[in-house]
Amino acid sequence: MTKKILIVDDEPNIVISLEFLMKKEGFAVAVAVDGEEALAKVADFDPDLVLLDVMMPKKSGFEVCEALRADPARAGLKIVMLTAKGRDTEVAKGLAIGADAYVTKPFSTKELVAMVKAMLGVA
């Protein structure tokens, strides 16, 4: 069964590259460009994993993450935070509010793919 990934980022070019990358690996992909849209898409699309940018208009990645973790029905949802802010405090904050992983931009495509696959249990 095809795993579903939701990409949330307000940078169009990053969305393009992530979308292409994940599709190439055989995942089903949906896109959201801000925090509110992300929550709506989670409900519609029911992804297995969310690639979540932190700095976004309307709702930040932290807020989205907290909202998702507050919903017990989504306990199995994997959340990978993506951010251009690499400070330790932000990494700690992301993990503390329930993200499964925290990746700083710019990232290595290979590593990101490997990590996503490992998290979803895809060989």
Place this chain on the structure above:
Amino acid sequence: MLSGWFIALLAAAYLGLLFGVARFGDARADAGKSIISANVYALSLAVYCTSWTFYGSVGRATSGGLSFLTIYLGPTLMLLCVGVIIKMIRISKAQRITSIADFVASRYGKSQLLAGMVTIIAVIGVVPYIALQLKAVAASVDVLLEHSGSAVHFWGLDSTFLIAAVLALFSILFGTRHLDATERHEGMVAAVAFESVVKLIAFMAVGLFVTYGMFGGLGDLFQRAAASPELGRLLQLDSSRAGTWTSLIVLSGLAIIFLPRQFQIIVVENVDESHLKRAVWLFPLYLLLINIFVLPVALGGLLHFGEQGFNPDTFVLTLPLARSAEVLALLAFIGGLSAATGMVIVETIALSTMVCNDLVMPWLLRSTWLQAENRQDLSGLLIAIRRIAIALILLLGYIYFRAAGEAYALVGIGLISFTAVAQFAPAMFGGMYWKQGTRAGAVAGLSAGFVIWLYTLLLPSFAKSGWIASGFVEHGLFGIGWLKAQALFGLSGLDEISHCLWWSMLANIGAYVAVSLHSTPDAVEASQAERFVDVFRFDQHKAEARLWRGKASLDALVGLLERFLGANRAHQQLGLYAQGRQMADWRALPVDAPFVQFAEAELAGAIGSASARVMVASVAQEEDLGLEEVLDILDEATQVRAHSRELEAKQRELEAATTELREANERLRELDRMKDDFISTVTHELRTPLTSIRALSEMLHEDPRLELVERMRFLGIIVGEAERLTRLINQILDMAKLESGRAEWTTGEVDLGEIARETMDSVGQLFRDKGVLLEGDIPDGGPIVLADRDRLTQVLINLLSNAVKFVPGELGCVQVKIGVDGNMVRVEVRDNGPGLTAEECEVIFEKFRQGGNTLTGKPKGTGLGLPISRQIIEYFGGKLWVESHPGEGANFIFTVPLPASEE
């Protein structure tokens, strides 16, 4: 019926009562429960109101109308100078001053000469005043006895002499029971406060009787007086006598502190400086009350007796007697006796202290007789001297009364005394406030003033009474016209008191100042000047101790104390002093400078500072400190003070600096935080394009089979993001340069219109690509401003590219408008885009804060364009802002000042 014996008994009973009050006060003081409160202190000041007030005010009012009030206005004004009196009290306590002579002598180097001079002036000056009391009491006795037809003589002696004798006895009992180190007499103060109340009650009783008993109240009295042309004059202020008024106010103001008895009560007897604050209003209130009925009684007497020729000075007695109110007359007599007794007691005690300490002691100390009786306890001798002095002073008063008393009314005699003690003013005030005042100056001033007083006031008073020839008054000394005693150098037209005050003060102050300026003080003087003038900040114990150097033996000094204080008292004081230095036994005290100071101060309390200094010098081998050395020590003290002030100032500076540092630190921390945020934001902004570039190039790199379309699309994005990165880095550097002030500016005259047209041309393609309309409203040969051409272009490009970014394609429209508004050029860039909220209008000028808008997606840009533009415009002295509402487009406006037009 009033018999002589009855009056004598009544008077004796009253004096006995006073004595009882005094004993009670002394007993309480000995038991450590002082009855001297602020009220008692204030009332005791009313010793100022003598029988002169009691009888003489009425007499003066019958001739001078309201002018009698000046004698009471002066003291009221003087008391308002609380600071001066407090300083006098403070100095006196610090220096153990026992009298006004001691004060002057101590200030000018503990000079025996000055102490003697002040004493002589005080005695000569005050004797007429004492005579006046005798005269008043004698006159009152005469009135009572004449009325009852009794004999005026007891055992062939005239009543005045008897009265003088009784008062002398009484004063001796009062004031010289024992020697006190501080010369304070609490019992006497209590008795004086008591008699002050008695005389006030007596006078007011007579006043009420005359006003309401004999006449129909104040209104009736004044109406009747006004009806008579003679009396009506008394009710009006006589402006031609203004000069007299002024000199009387000055004289009485000085008298309230410089009369020996006033100095005694106000300064020496003061136990608590705060009592003075009560006296400042209570004493003037007392004066007001005792003066309320003066004019009514005077008018009543003149109306009642008419031309009968009664002495107005006795109206207080004759008016009640005229209506046979004998009890009231007796009360009035007791009031007058009370006033006279209070004055005589305090005055003679003060004078006898001065005579003993400052005239007799210095002479005795030199005489061989005293040397021979070296080991004897002298405290008994001191008391004997004082008792004799009291008797002699009263005898002198009696003699003056016989010689001159008949010629003068009461007030005239009192003013002679006032003018004499006014001579102390320059030396006293100068000594308290002017360090340059010297002993030579004080001697010169006092002598000059005294001689003039003697020549223009005292001797003429003798002449008037026919005691000496009056030629010098009428024709001048040796017949020289300008030496006429009461018109010196042709100065006529003044009354005798004003005349004397004018010349004596001129000579006194002139000599004091001139001689002081031309003489140098010796060591003791210089140090005393410092202690007096700077009493409020003189660090006594330190400098005090260092101003004495020498050798002395404990036995010799203790011997001195025993001789003058009596053994008991001396041992008691020594014990207290030893305790103060934390030593169990005074016999083990080290004989050092502080101990010698202590001994001298104790002696000063008993025999005056001048004699005390001589005595201590006789048993201690004092090494003379030269003037230079004393000045050095004092200077050092001053320097220490200056240093400590400097230190305090430094401390304050340090505190201020610390506060500033803390604030600067806060600011730095804030800046640091801002810098941190800035770097974090910059990092974020740099990483974002880098993320796309890396991800896409990795994919291109790893998948060579990527379709050409995808390949071209990715490469396009990579190029775009690389450009974005470049732009970002350039702008960050630009911003950094602008903020640090290191940007280079090429300022010159530029045509803003031309720049706008060129910029619009250069960005025209952007607008055409998106199908946006670009319109200009720019005058030909537009305004010239002083600015950097490239920077202005940069601002305009930024605004225009922002505008084109946000307007909708096809329907978009951007207008550029240039106009002049006052002395500013105003440039507007208006678009019809989505507009901004009020909050956004501010935020967009912050770094990296872009106007977000989901419709158009994330705007392309660095978020630095507007902050940079604002920096540029502000550099030129203009402003950049935006006016907008959501949905109504935005209008970016900047102004640039026009160059100041040259005339």
